[in-house]
Amino acid sequence: MLQRKPAEDRKTDIVEALLRLADQIGPDRLTTNDIAREVGVTQAAIFRHFPTKAELWSAVGEVIAVRLAEAWQQALAANTTPKDRLRALIAAQLRQIEATPALPAILHSREINVDNVILRERFRGLMMQYQAHLVANLEGMIADGSMTPDVRPQDAAVLLTSLVQGIAIRWSLGSRGFALQPEGLRLLDVQLALFAYGERQR
Amino acid sequence: MLQRKPAEDRKTDIVEALLRLADQIGPDRLTTNDIAREVGVTQAAIFRHFPTKAELWSAVGEVIAVRLAEAWQQALAANTTPKDRLRALIAAQLRQIEATPALPAILHSREINVDNVILRERFRGLMMQYQAHLVANLEGMIADGSMTPDVRPQDAAVLLTSLVQGIAIRWSLGSRGFALQPEGLRLLDVQLALFAYGERQR
DNA sequence: CTTGTGAGTGAGTAAACACTAACATAAGGT
């Protein structure tokens, strides 16, 4: 028989297994059987730790939300200039996706966005927070002269989040044929150079 | 009892129903029962027209591929300058998504990208074709002076496709709270203005 | 060494799934 673990350890095992499998199988196709096999326990064991599949998904959502929020806080704390902070915010997002490739798929999954109303609102708020961080630092960049005032910070923020999503999609569709973070940061610098152009010509 | 239709008409009914439902229920969660109810026939009737669910998805993929290719051809044919053609290509894409909101979800669904190898390659080729159109017209813009030569056309194309995807995601997550095409074109013009900056300062 | 607790199992359940076979009848060409 298999080694027993305290409930808390096993719970994290299950959540990690789900995150791994969600990338291969897809969030909406993942079954409790798949998860149990990956963890190395019987299917019934999953339900000892999570009363329903929906509550398992809630736990996964919570883990993701905490990780993202922590990564952003760290990015902001470790840098001082608006431009460095902006780059760090984007880099953090790319790193999170690289570490958990299923992240975009889960964020847009029906499991979370249709079935789980609480989690949907949680993520909506989280993404608005990210957008707010971007806008704040873009405003800072306009103030310190590293960005043109011709582009509204809100629009610039949309362009940047789109960039991250676009690269992530290209990365996963192209079977991860390139390193996500370097390629993402390279394109970010292209965009930031464009943002700076307007200023230079003055 | 229900009115009978020639097979060809019914087939398109079924495909249209799937496209409508894929948006609400999700491509990977859609069942043949859901589709049958939407069309207004019994579940078994679906299998009279499509031998398997996978072949139904193939038909859906084919319809999407044809529509996209046609929209691009039309966009290119109706315009002459590189900049107008570029705008038309983006506008066409936004219009397609607005008409078929399930389109992004289907393009990234496991149904097509994991199960259906033929269709996956078909879409990969299609997207590369779109990218090629964008690059060609961006090169034209550099040549006619409406774009800076400082940004590689390939990079600019990635920024633009990301923009479309990003807006589409924001549109669907925000419960379609804004008009997709106008907002998309507005942001496109912001980006195109940035692309032109480098040139202006010369 | 004993014993109480709780992690894990084996063998189920009903519902939902894609798909099938036998039969029915509306529709269209002759």
Place this chain on the structure above:
DNA sequence: ACCTTATGTTAGTGTTTACTCACTCACAAG
């Protein structure tokens, strides 16, 4: 008007799904 055909239905099939329940036994505290 008839007869063939193709579209549709009814009532199934086996499989997979999330979830349950009675039971077992590993393990740590006393």
